[in-house]
Amino acid sequence: MARKQDILKLFEKIEIDPSWAFADKTRKDTAYITHGYHRYPAKFIPQIVSRLVAKYTKEGDLVVDPFGGCGTTLVESKVMCRPSIGVDINPVAVLMTKAKTAPIKPLVLAPTFIELKYRLGSYGSQTKVETPDHERINYWFKPEQKRKLAFLSSEISKIKDRGARDFFYCGFSNILKNCSIWLQKSNKPTRDFEKKPADPFIVFSRQIKAMLRGNTDFYNLLQERGCIETFCKVYCTDARKIPAKSNSVSLIVTSPPYVTSYEYADLHQLTVLWFKYIKNLSDFRKRFIGTAYHSNKELVLNSEIAEATKKALLQKDKKTAEGVSTYFGEMNQVFEEMRRILKKGGRTAIVIGNTKLKGVEILNAEVFAGQLINLGFDVEKIIKREIPSKNLPSTRDPKTGRFAKTTDKNKILAYPTEYILIFKKI
Ligand SMILES: C[S@@+](CC[C@H](N)C(=O)[O-])C[C@H]1O[C@@H](n2cnc3c(N)ncnc32)[C@H](O)[C@@H]1O
Numbered sequence: 133m134a135r136k137q138d139i140l141k142l143f144e145k146i147e148i149d150p151s152w153a154f155a156d157k158t159r160k161d162t163a164y165i166t167h168g169y170h171r172y173p174a175k176f177i178p179q180i181v182s183r184l185v186a187k188y189t190k191e192g193d194l195v196v197d198p199f200g201g202c203g204t205t206l207v208e209s210k211v212m213c214r215p216s217i218g219v220d221i222n223p224v225a226v227l228m229t230k231a232k233t234a235p236i237k238p239l240v241l242a243p244t245f246i247e248l249k250y251r252l253g254s255y256g257s258q259t260k261v262e263t264p265d266h267e268r269i270n271y272w273f274k275p276e277q278k279r280k281l282a283f284l285s286s287e288i289s290k291i292k293d294r295g296a297r298d299f300f301y302c303g304f305s306n307i308l309k310n311c312s313i314w315l316q317k318s319n320k321p322t323r324d325f326e327k328k329p330a331d332p333f334i335v336f337s338r339q340i341k342a343m344l345r346g347n348t349d350f351y352n353l354l355q356e357r358g359c360i361e362t363f364c365k366v367y368c369t370d371a372r373k374i375p376a377k378s379n380s381v382s383l384i385v386t387s388p389p390y391v392t393s394y395e396y397a398d399l400h401q402l403t404v405l406w407f408k409y410i411k412n413l414s415d416f417r418k419r420f421i422g423t424a425y426h427s428n429k430e431l432v433l434n435s436e437i438a439e440a441t442k443k444a445l446l447q448k449d450k451k452t453a454e455g456v457s458t459y460f461g462e463m464n465q466v467f468e469e470m471r472r473i474l475k476k477g478g479r480t481a482i483v484i485g486n487t488k489l490k491g492v493e494i495l496n497a498e499v500f501a502g503q504l505i506n507l508g509f510d511v512e513k514i515i516k517r518e519i520p521s522k523n524l525p526s527t528r529d530p531k532t533g534r535f536a537k538t539t540d541k542n543k544i545l546a547y548p549t550e551y552i553l554i555f556k557k558i
Contacts, residue, residue: 140437148549152552153520166231178208182212194376195381217366224400261286263282274313277331280333319394380473431460432464433461441493441495
């Protein structure tokens, strides 16, 4: 068992490496090719992934991301001709990843869009539209937007080519917030009765034009590098059941969810509702690691620091202590699965920051390092990087630990720095 003191000492020595901040990168750089298709909270920048992939793999090596999110790892692996597998429990993330990783011939996509726009032009008050009769859709959308969105979605469903259909559905998903009365500046599900929701056809057209440029750049880059056919697949499943053979993977690059931070299930409920991805929102929430809706299972924490954190939190708040303990137990299970799929000598690179809950330091990076060592990994390198302020995900409320608005002066910064834990399977 890795000792608490040894792990803490290991981290004390680590200094910030400025070359990993990518402070000179603009939004244009981080959203290049297909990366800007869809907003996604806490996504990492592609430059981190490409540097790791270049250093630890060669062409043809398999790369995996068990918490794939909107597909950053897979897109970067594809442009570097590395086959890749992504996993995410969130069907909305999987839709985005499919759209972002599938290069479509620009000469096929542009006419499909023209045809779609032509059909949208036929819409009028007399057009027969089957609008969804769902209490939550009525909660978020005004009748006019709801009707137009229903028409748009039904027209997209008629597109025969699967890749093109996913492309347009991804664009559709990204405009839903604008077209609803969801408070535009908020990541939390809050209604804004003053909001004037956008016209679905106008914002969709703008959205697709930008995506078409991204697809063309992606397609040309892949063609230039001979990577169009490079294998790339995403699965909607749990990170503890990765559909990859044992000892087959050269590199894992991932950024795990944080404990009780973003509730992805709530955040993406607009898309989930429109596409009828789930029946029950509360069951859906429970599938996410790091959710506030923790299970009561007694899991192995496999880390002295995790045990100490649980103990300290129990003095403050039992529910938070249980949530954090479940999180660390579940992450340990993910690391076991990572170990199974990695080749001997294969690396895992985990991007993670530390935080504070109920006044207790939550040393995610130190806990993960201890768990990985206990599971049979060696430390290859631990990088400490500054997160340039424009990329800061948010701030946390010091009392509750929940994400809050960056404008509030009383809130503390969430992750001014984070770590990249690079561990090798021995
Ligand atoms: C920090 S995000 C990853 C973002 C990603 N690096 C990107 O660039 O888009 C963490 C992801 O973990 C996913 N997740 C949470 N619980 C999961 C589970 N049990 N299995 C698989 N994925 C899960 C969430 O849906 C979320 O997409």
